[in-house]
Amino acid sequence: MPRILCFLLLVLLTTTAFAQRTISGRVVAQTTKEPLPEVTVRVEGQPGAVVTDKAGRFSLTVPAAETPLTFSHLGFQPVTVPAGQLGAEVSLAEQSYLIGEVQVSYVQLQKLLLRQWRIAPASLDDAARVITARVRAQSGDKAEMLEKNPDAVRRVMESARYDFRPDGIVKTKLMIAGHKLRWQLDEESRTLTVVDQEGGERKIKVVELTADRLVLLGQAPNAPAITYVPAK
CATH class of the missing domain: 2.40.128.270 (Lipocalin)
Incomplete structure (x- = not known):
């Protein structure tokens, strides 16, 4: 019984540690690999958001490993990634659209x-x-x-x-x-x-x-x- 309690306590502490964990990363353009500033990074289900700096970097606290993070930027297709699967870089694909019947990128x-x-x-x-x-x-x-x-x-x-x-x-x-x-x-x-x-x-x-x-x-x-x- 004590072993089970210790195991449950360890799991609880690990989960709590992740809940308090601050994650960071870098957002880049998929084609050029250049850093993307002003990308909005949002934790789904929570108010507020953070924005990437000039180097495309961000840092925020997530409540759980499975929490989805959404990355969005004008002119790029938004991406949603679970916090636990986040790599060092997040790539956003450029999105084209029509202005005056001419296809133009952002x-x-x-x-x-x-x-x-x-x-x-x-x-x-x-x-x-x-x-x-x-x-x-x-x-x-x-x-x-x-x-x-x-x-x-x-x-x-x-x-x-x-x-x-x-x-x-x-x-x-x-x-x-x-x-x-x-x-x-x-x-x-x-x-x-x-x-x-x-x-x-x-x-x-x-x-x-x-x-x-x-x-x-x-x-x-x-x-x-x-x-x-x-x-x-």
Whole structure:
């Protein structure tokens, strides 16, 4: 009997030790074997997650050996691996998708999107109307002022610059005013999500994306498609 109790105690201690065990690893791209930063590593059934660093490395505590860990990153196919079967490296396969009827990978997409854009001259009037409508939803008085000065609104839109950066930040500048927003692209739905400094979220449809043209469509009813071109 004492031997059985000792055995059960040993098993219990081993299980507890694993439950408290911190595991670590490295996430790489399957084709290039390059490290993948900003990969979300989530323990299924638990809130929160960790994100890989610039070297693709992560570290987190798992509750049990059979606990599934999910690895996900924009532009790559997600992978789920039991914690006990985790190796030194986790490989994610690149996922391709269509933008403007052209098959584009996430890496290619980054090269296309990560630049400074301005509103194309042909879309300035539409952009001015979109801004005025957005202001009207917040303040009728301010919208009335904009409606009385359409040329001024157009000049502001003409000065607007949108600088998309690889760290998920988009710097916007209108005249002398500047803001930092966060952006994320969902390749499956072709939706660009922009989050402002107050946490307000806006979803925009990506209609077309090439080296010299970006076409976005807001979700408001009857919203016009706005075309952007490289600012420099």
